[in-house]
Amino acid sequence: MARKPLIAGNWKMNLNHFEAIALVQKIAFSLPAKYFDKVDVTVIPPFTDIRSVQTLVEGDKLLLTYGAQDVSAHDSGAYTGEISGAMLAKLGCTFAVVGHSERRTLHGESNETVLAKTKAALKNGLTPIVCIGEGLEIREAGNQVEYNLEQLRGSLAGLSADEIAKVVVAYEPVWAIGTGRVATPADAQEVCKAVRGELATLASAEVAAGVRVLYGGSVNAKNVGEIVGQSDVDGALVGGASLKADEFATLSAIAAGGPLP
Numbered sequence: 738m739a740r741k742p743l744i745a746g747n748w749k750m751n752l753n754h755f756e757a758i759a760l761v762q763k764i765a766f767s768l769p770a771k772y773f774d775k776v777d778v779t780v781i782p783p784f785t786d787i788r789s790v791q792t793l794v795e796g797d798k799l800l801l802t803y804g805a806q807d808v809s810a811h812d813s814g815a816y817t818g819e820i821s822g823a824m825l826a827k828l829g830c831t832f833a834v835v836g837h838s839e840r841r842t843l844h845g846e847s848n849e850t851v852l853a854k855t856k857a858a859l860k861n862g863l864t865p866i867v868c869i870g871e872g873l874e875i876r877e878a879g880n881q882v883e884y885n886l887e888q889l890r891g892s893l894a895g896l897s898a899d900e901i902a903k904v905v906v907a908y909e910p911v912w913a914i915g916t917g918r919v920a921t922p923a924d925a926q927e928v929c930k931a932v933r934g935e936l937a938t939l940a941s942a943e944v945a946a947g948v949r950v951l952y953g954g955s956v957n958a959k960n961v962g963e964i965v966g967q968s969d970v971d972g973a974l975v976g977g978a979s980l981k982a983d984e985f986a987t988l989s990a991i992a993a994g995g996p997l998p
């Protein structure tokens with residue numbers, strides 16, 4: 738099954754809502770409609786920017802989508818500081834990132850938490866972008882495939898094949914995030930291929946063939962072509978380079994197969 742590439746820009750804790758509007762306007766200006774037949778482009782701003790992005794995207798009928806960097810595992814109630822899936826759905830979000838390594842390491846999120854958040858996203862019609870990825874020690878010991886599959890199984894445990902079909906998986910080796918040290922295309926392919934194999938076991942070969950598996954970690958306009966050229970890599974989760982309109986538009990266009998904007 739042909740999988741349409743997805744380029745997702747994870748802004749992390751950057752840009753206020755005015756800056757968000759300016760960035761989305763610039764990206765949209767650089768990426769006319771023709772690109773969107775060949776690539777899905779989404780921005781993942783901080784929660785406080787989402788309403789402004791929604792107004793712009795809906796008002797100007799932009800073809801890019803947007804999502805959230807996290808979602809609460811809970812529906813509603815006494816969870817100070819949390820944002821529910823229903824709230825995000827009401828804001829028109831398409832995606833919710835769950836289990837980003839920064840949340841796993843800095844906020845102690847376990848596979849169980851990530852699973853609960855994945856379920857909360859699905860329940861509210863959001864597409865979870867489920868992140869997995871190994872640290873440097875595990876990579877140096879050569880255990881990256883085993884480690885990532887373990888995280889994948891834990892983060893998707895008990896989901897039905899229909900639910901797994903609605904998920905996006907993002908492989909982001911922790912040692913490649915924000916370091917400028919990008920995994921080689923072969924490194925990305927090795928784990929993304931193994932992820933797809935595991936999805937076939939967890940759901941079915943047909944489901945696995947349709948799920949988009951992204952790579953993330955120091956992706957930029959220079960390296961994205963080779964990375965998304967790998968047979969099991971269906972796009973990228975982009976951090977730093979997603980904050981620069983020109984670069985993000987260029988790398989989205991490259992994922993679409995060109996031409997450059």
Ligand SMILES: O=C(CO)COP(=O)(O)O
Pocket residue numbers: 747837909913914915916917953954955956974975976977978
């Ligand atoms: O964590 C990332 C995206 O979620 C990757 O960040 P960088 O592209 O800045 O390495």
